[in-house]
Amino acid sequence: MKAVIVPSFGDSDVLRVIDRAEPRPAPGQVLIQVEAAGVGYVDVMARKGDYQPLSEPGFIPGVEAAGTVAAVGEGVDGHWVGQRVFALTGRGAYAESVLAGVRDVVRLPEGVSAAHAVALGVNALVASLGLERASIKKGERVLVRGAGGGIGLMAVQLAALSGCEVTAITSSPERSDRLRDLGVAHVQDRTAGQDGSGNTYDIIVDPVAGADLGRYIEMLRPNGRYLLFGAAGGVPAPDAFGSIMTTYHNSPTLFAFSLNSVDADTVGAAAAELFSQAARGDLRAVIDEQVPLAEAHRAHERLESTPVFGKLTLRP
């Protein structure tokens, strides 16, 4: 099979397409013929050697894939063969075939393509399970930073579907228009100096962090919840969290949320619900570009240079 490997840590041009023997499923695993693999910042960090736990050079990146089950290992029901599925793979998805534990595999409903499944994938799971952890309620005011990014695009839609009033922060008039098309009530363009201030929020969804984190924590309403998902804007200064103390009498809650902390059954149930929402047309998968597998290096370059709108997917 064709696969993309990281032969040594470095820039996007280290990525190499190689021929490798198709893996065989171990007990409890399925072999998936990949139709789409997700490209995320986590893969960029793994390629650079910045992601813990560190993979030894020579690994195939890619934490999520969708396609058709081609074979099953010992102890796995044969009915999986031929099923269209999405899977969290841990690594290995940048390939024509990938292994996954059967507990990490979710069946895809009719009407949800492989590319759509990975475009929802990790990003929708993070947004959905994070909002659930923050006990999102109808009628609440939700602010989403990095709204045009992978997690942001899912968070704005899911918060709106929960009946919340959503404010999205993004970085251009074009991205603002596309967010309005997705049903966002209020859009703020940070390149025009709009930053969500002047209002307060029950929930702030933040995949950006960076130097402004403390200022955003101060925008929480009483009993507000802050969902920190990542640091696309850089790691915050240690004193940013001091805002929790200065706003102490509002009883703020800070959730740092990683999908890695959630058990497989909970992830599987959430993924099945998200794919049903997509099949019904309630939740939209947003794909920036479907890139051929052999051009994985270009997908990484794009992710690291210009902001993408939605997901980059790889097509073997």
Ligand SMILES: NC(=O)c1ccc[n+]([C@@H]2O[C@H](COP(=O)([O-])OP(=O)(O)OC[C@H]3O[C@@H](n4cnc5c(N)ncnc54)[C@H](OP(=O)(O)O)[C@@H]3O)[C@@H](O)[C@H]2O)c1
């Ligand atoms: N918690 C988890 O389990 C989990 C899972 C996957 C990824 N992550 C992490 O979450 C973060 C975001 O992931 P993603 O896939 O959503 O990334 P992404 O698609 O690159 O989106 C990030 C968005 O943040 C905004 N942004 C970027 N730099 C900024 C800056 N300096 N200041 C303000 N806004 C900025 C941009 O949106 P606009 O242009 O629209 O403003 C950008 O599109 C990453 O750090 C990633 O590693 C966490």
